[in-house]
Every structure is written in C-alpha cells, then in structure tokens.
Amino acid sequence: MTDKSVPTGIVITGLSHDYTPRAGTRVRALEDVSLTVATGSFHALLGPSGCGKSTLLYCIGGFLPVQIGSIRTDRGLVTAPGPDRGVVFQNFALFPWKTVLQNILYGIGKRGIRGAEARDRAQRFIDLVHLTGFEASFPGQLSGGMQQRAALARTLAAEPDILLMDEPFGALDAQTRRIMQEELLGIWRQTGKTVVFVTHDVAEAVYLADEISVMSARPGRIRRTLSAGFNRAADPAVFKRPDFAEQVELIWQMVRAEVDDARRPVSA
Amino acid sequence: MKQGAISYLPLLILAALWELVTRLGLVSRALLPPFSVVLVALAHMLADGSLLRNAVPSLLRGAAGLALAIVVGFGLGAGMALLPRFRAAFGPLVQAFYPLPKTALVPLVMVWFGLGDTAKIVLIFLGCLLPVILGTYNGIRGVDHVLVWSARSLGASRRDVLREVLLPAAMPQILIGLRTATAFAFLLMVASELIIANNGLGFLIGSLGDDGAYPAMFAAILTITALGFLADRGFAALSAHLLRWRI
Ligand SMILES: Nc1ncnc2c1ncn2[C@@H]1O[C@H](COP(=O)(O)OP(=O)(O)OP(=O)(O)O)[C@@H](O)[C@H]1O
Ligand SMILES: [Mg+2]
Numbered sequence: 001m002t003d004k005s006v007p008t009g010i011v012i013t014g015l016s017h018d019y020t021p022r023a024g025t026r027v028r029a030l031e032d033v034s035l036t037v038a039t040g041s042f043h044a045l046l047g048p049s050g051c052g053k054s055t056l057l058y059c060i061g062g063f064l065p066v067q068i069g070s071i072r073t074d075r076g077l078v079t080a081p082g083p084d085r086g087v088v089f090q091n092f093a094l095f096p097w098k099t100v101l102q103n104i105l106y107g108i109g110k111r112g113i114r115g116a117e118a119r120d121r122a123q124r125f126i127d128l129v130h131l132t133g134f135e136a137s138f139p140g141q142l143s144g145g146m147q148q149r150a151a152l153a154r155t156l157a158a159e160p161d162i163l164l165m166d167e168p169f170g171a172l173d174a175q176t177r178r179i180m181q182e183e184l185l186g187i188w189r190q191t192g193k194t195v196v197f198v199t200h201d202v203a204e205a206v207y208l209a210d211e212i213s214v215m216s217a218r219p220g221r222i223r224r225t226l227s228a229g230f231n232r233a234a235d236p237a238v239f240k241r242p243d244f245a246e247q248v249e250l251i252w253q254m255v256r257a258e259v260d261d262a263r264r265p266v267s268a
Numbered sequence: 269m270k271q272g273a274i275s276y277l278p279l280l281i282l283a284a285l286w287e288l289v290t291r292l293g294l295v296s297r298a299l300l301p302p303f304s305v306v307l308v309a310l311a312h313m314l315a316d317g318s319l320l321r322n323a324v325p326s327l328l329r330g331a332a333g334l335a336l337a338i339v340v341g342f343g344l345g346a347g348m349a350l351l352p353r354f355r356a357a358f359g360p361l362v363q364a365f366y367p368l369p370k371t372a373l374v375p376l377v378m379v380w381f382g383l384g385d386t387a388k389i390v391l392i393f394l395g396c397l398l399p400v401i402l403g404t405y406n407g408i409r410g411v412d413h414v415l416v417w418s419a420r421s422l423g424a425s426r427r428d429v430l431r432e433v434l435l436p437a438a439m440p441q442i443l444i445g446l447r448t449a450t451a452f453a454f455l456l457m458v459a460s461e462l463i464i465a466n467n468g469l470g471f472l473i474g475s476l477g478d479d480g481a482y483p484a485m486f487a488a489i490l491t492i493t494a495l496g497f498l499a500d501r502g503f504a505a506l507s508a509h510l511l512r513w514r515i
Contacts, residue, residue: 063417083423093418097436097513106432110423138513158422 008074008084008161009039009194010060015069016219017055029055031219032069037211039074040192042231044199044209046251048259052220053198054090057164060196061087073162083110086160088168090198092151094139100126100150101135107158125153128183130176144171149180156187163188163195169204181208185231202252206230206244214254217262224254301483310487318472319491326468327495329385330457333392337449341397342442345404346430362401370395370452371459378464388460388468395456396449403445407438440514443507450503454496469495 017030029052037043045053058064060071062081071078073085086107094103104122113121126132129149139147148171155163168184169177185208188195199205205212206228213225228247230238238244283303289295290302301309313319347354348362373394381387411434419433420426435442461470469492476485 058417061417061421063420081417081420083421085421087418087421089414089418091414093412093414095415095419095433095436097439106419107422138515140513140515154422160421 009041010035010037010162010196011072012036012056012060013070013072015056015059015066015071017052017059017064017067019055028219030059031221033220033222034069035213035222035225037194037196040194041210042188042195042197042208044197044205044212044228045215046199046202046205046212046255047215047220047223048217048255048262049200051215051217051258051262053215054166056215056220057087057166057196057198060162061085061164075161083107083158084161086155086158086163088148088151088155088163088165090166090170092139092147094147094151094154096139099136099138100131100142103139103150104154104157107154111158121157125157128156129153129180145173145176148172149176152180152184161193163193163197165195165197167198167200170200177204184208188231202255203239203248206248206251207238212251214251214258216258223258226251298482301486305483306486306490309481309483310490313484313487319488322467322469322472322488323491323495325385326457326461326470329388329460329468330392330453333389333456334396334449334453336389336393337396337400337453338446340393341400341445341449342404344397345401346408346434348401349405349408350430350434362398366398370456374460374463377460383464388457388465391460392453392456395452399445399448399452400442401445403442403448404438407441407445408434410441411437440511443503443510447500447503447507450499451496454492454499458492 012033012035015030015033016028019027019029021027033056035043045056047053055064059066060078062078062085066078075082075084078085095106098106101119101122104125105118108118108121123135126135129152131146131149131153134142134146134150139150142150148168152168155165169180172180181204184195187193197205197208208231209228210231211225211227214223215221216223230244230247235241286300287303290297290300310319344358344362348358349355370391373391377387377391377394381390415437416429416433419429424432457468458470458473461468462474465471469488472488473485473492476482476488
C-alpha cells in the first residue's frame with residue numbers, strides 16, 4: 001500500500017485545559033501535561049473515565065484551542081485541525097447522510113484522489129476492516145461495532161501522518177477486536193505512523209504500544225510513562241508470556257490506584 | 269401503493285357525506301351545493317380554461333415568493349447560526365417579527381408596492397421567510413460539532429464545512445421549515461388575491477362569490493385545496509428522498 005504520509009512526532013509541553021460551559025462552573029480537564037511521542041512510535045493513554053483522555057486527543061487534533069502550554073509536531077505548532085492528524089472519535093462521528101463508501105471516499109477526495117483510484121483505495125480499506133458488502137449501507141443501518149470499523153477505515157484511508165484514536169475498538173467483540181488490533185499493527189509497522197491510542201483495556205495497551213502513559217483522575221495529569229514494546233514481537237502467543245502478564249498486572253495496579261482516587265469524595 | 273390508496277379513504281367518505289347531507293336537505297343548497305354539482309362546475313371551468321387562466325398566475329406568484337424566501341431565509345438563518353454579530357443584529361428582529369400574523373401586512377405591502385404582482389410576491393416572501401430562517405438556524409445550531417471536527421481532520425476547509433457538513437446535517441430541520449413555508453405561501457397567495465387582484469385563484473373565489481356562483485366558487489376552493497395537497501405530497505416525497513439515510 002503506497003502511503004504518502006510523513007512520519008512526525010508530537011511534543012506537548014505544559015498543556016492545561018479548562019472547559020467553561022455556558023451554564024455552570026469552569027472545569028479543569030487537563031493540568032500541566034507534558035508528553036513526547038517519538039516519531040513513528042505507538043503511544044497508549046490509560047486512565048479513569050473522565051480524566052481527560054479525549055480532551056488531550058482533541059487538543060492534539062487542534063479542535064480545542066490551546067489555552068496554556070503548547071503542542072508541536074514536525075509541521076509546527078498545532079493551532080487548527082488538519083489532515084496530517086487523523087482522528088478516530090470515541091462516538092465514531094460518521095456522516096450519517098453518507099453511505100459507508102461515501103464516508104470513506106470523503107477523506108480520500110480531500111487528498112485530491114478521484115475516480116477509479118479513489119474507489120480502489122476505499123475498497124481496500126473497506127475490505128481491511130471486514131465491511132465488504134456494506135459499502136452502500138448508511139451508518140444508521142450498521143451495528144455499533146460496524147460503525148466503529150467504518151470510522152477506522154475512513155481515517156486510515158485519508159493517510160494521516162499521526163493517528164489519534166479514542167478507544168477505537170471499544171465497541172467490538174473480543175474476536176473482531178483481536179483481528180483489528182492485528183490489522184492496525186500491520187499498518188503501523190508498514191507506514192511508521194505515530195499513533196496515540198486511548199483505551200481502557202490494559203492488556204490491549206501493553207500489547208499494542210511502545211509506551212504507555214497512565215493519567216490521573218481529574219484534573220488529568222500524566223502520572224507515569226512506561227515503555228512496553230511487546231508490539232514488535234509479532235508473536236500471537238505474546239499474551240501467554242509471563243513478562244507480558246507481569247507488565248499488565250503492574251500497569252493495572254497503577255490505573256486502579258487512579259480509579260480509586262477518582263472515587264474518593266472531593267474534600268478540602 | 270395499496271396502502272397509499274387506502275389512506276385516502278377518509279377523503280372519499282367525506283365527499284360522500286357532503287353529497288348525502290346536501291341531497292337529504294340537511295344543509296341548505298344555498299350554503300353548500302352538493303359535491304356532484306361542484307364537480308360539474310369544476311369540469312366546466314376546466315373546459316373553458318378559466319381555471320387554468322387563474323391558477324397559473326397564482327402558482328407563479330407563490331413559487332416566486334417562496335423561492336425568494338428560501339434563498340434569503342437560508343442566508344439569514346445560516347448567518348445567524350454561524351456569526352455571533354450577525355445573530356446579535358438580526359435575532360431581535362426575527363423575534364419581534366415572529367408573532368406577527370403576516371396577513372396583517374397585506375394593506376401595508378399594497379401601499380408600498382402597489383396592487384400588482386410585486387406586492388403579492390413580497391407578501392408571500394415575508395410570510396415564508398421566518399419558517400425558513402428558523403429551520404435553517406435551529407438545524408445548523410443543532411449539528412453535533414464532532415461531525416465538523418471529523419470533516420476538518422479529514423481535510424475539509426472552513427468553507428467546505430458549510431456545504432458538506434452543516435447543510436446536510438441540518439437538512440431535516442430545514443425541510444420542516446420549508447414545508448411550513450409552502451403552506452404559508454398558499455395561504456398568503458389566496459389572501460392577497462382575495463383582497464385585490466384581477467386574476468388568480470383567490471380573485472376567482474372572490475368574484476364568483478360576489479356573483480353568487482357558489483358551485484363554481486366551491487370548485488375553485490377545491491382546486492386550491494387539491495393544489496396545496498399536491499404540493500405538500502410532492503414535498504413529502506422530496507423529503508423522504510433527501511432524508512433516506514434516516515431509516
Ligand atoms: N464540553 C465540555 N464541557 C464541560 N466539561 C467537559 C466537556 N467535555 C468534557 N468535560 C469534562 O472534562 C473532563 C474530561 O473529559 P474527557 O471526555 O476528556 O474524559 P475521558 O478521559 O475521555 O473520559 P472517558 O474515558 O469516559 O471517555 C470530564 O470530567 C468532563 O466532565
Ligand atoms: Mg473519552
């Protein structure tokens with residue numbers, strides 16, 4: 001697969017983010033987040049629900065204004081959304097008025113690719129996510145897991161330099177999830193894209209990622225960043241290895257401490 | 269299709285009842301001519317061309333006013349939804365104008381624009397404008413911003429977003445506004461022609477009524493009803509096609 005994207009890293013320095021709802025009080029979602037994702041590396045984000053994982057991804061995506069701190073890629077400071085940073089949204093964000101094929105063609109068309117070449121490319125990614133036969137379906141006619149795979153195909157087909165993925169396999173059954181993980185690793189190894197991957201599944205993070213950051217409960221900070229690096233093994237039996245299980249257990253303890261922290265009533 | 273035919277059964281029953289109560293003398297013929305007599309009058313008016321001669325100018329006025337309202341209303345609605353300054357300027361105007369019955373404007377518009385077609389088109393335009401503005405405004409304001417984000421991260425420019433995301437996402441609301449506007453167009457078309465005109469279906473109803481030609485007058489009313497009904501059905505079909513993605 002020819003991919004014209006250029007691998008690029010991400011450097012986040014001192015990023016804080018406040019939400020100010022029209023009604024209600026200001027919420028600090030991110031606090032002093034500094035994070036470097038090396039070019040071509042696969043970085044997983046773990047943390048309790050509501051800790052700011054999506055917010056961090058939206059900031060890198062350029063959807064939310066950077067208020068305090070900075071985000072930089074090899075292309076420069078992040079100030080707006082752009083096709084160099086592809087996003088798989090937590091709630092899919094497919095265009096409901098477009099069919100699966102039209103959704104996937106959208107990003108391809110924005111790259112200036114048209115006609116038969118565009119359709120071939122779209123079909124390749126539809127096949128990749130096992131949606132062959134559903135090209136003409138509208139998102140509303142698909143199950144949650146199928147919509148999630150369509151969204152994945154749409155983002156991959158647009159060939160971003162950086163992949164920002166918000167629980168991209170959250171709606172999938174264990175079987176399909178495993179297959180999609182393999183496909184993603186395959187594409188990642190082939191293209192050397194930089195990936196930021198949010199998940200609740202510790203084993204998934206340990207299996208896929210080079211590095212894993214564990215975030216604290218709100219306001220979200222990076223508690224610790226560890227390296228994993230099982231993804232290079234290309235070994236389906238990696239799940240059974242004792243060092244893999246050990247790593248999962250270790251990180252699971254850290255995440256649980258943060259979840260417990262989040263449950264504790266706010267005082268003083 | 270069978271289903272569709274059956275759903276018109278109530279209309280047939282109504283026609284039959286109409287015939288019955290007038291034939292049995294339950295309602296005076298001076299107040300309501302029998303349905304069959306009205307149909308005969310309708311056939312005459314079709315044959316001598318008087319119906320067509322009056323329907324065409326009416327429909328042209330309605331279409332012109334409606335088309336103008338769609339173009340301007342979409343622009344104003346989209347502007348208000350997207351630009352805070354625009355909203356600050358036009359929002360209060362729309363709110364003030366909203367509860368005003370547009371038929372109250374008939375005399376004023378006639379004074380300003382005369383007694384010809386312009387006045388009638390302006391009136392229809394004004395009446396249709398608000399539902400289009402409101403449909404567009406509410407539709408665009410209600411679009412999930414994540415859809416805009418996903419388009420932007422797939423390479424859409426800010427300009428692309430209006431046509432490629434906001435418009436289709438707001439389409440269900442916009443169509444509701446257009447449907448209301450179409451109904452208003454018929455209402456104002458007849459109202460303005462009733463008051464002053466030398467042709468049009470409203471004029472026809474008025475002059476036939478003045479002449480005491482009640483069966484013909486009812487035939488003209490029936491024609492407007494049928495045209496309004498057809499317009500609405502056509503509109504519903506168009507909506508169903510445009511919104512076929514909403515299972
Ligand atoms: N639009 C918003 N307005 C106000 N507060 C918000 C908004 N979006 C998110 N928040 C708050 O910011 C915090 C972080 O939200 P975010 O969606 O980033 O969490 P998350 O880590 O992605 O959670 P989850 O794992 O459940 O998806 C939450 O506590 C939430 O209440
Ligand atoms: Mg989230």
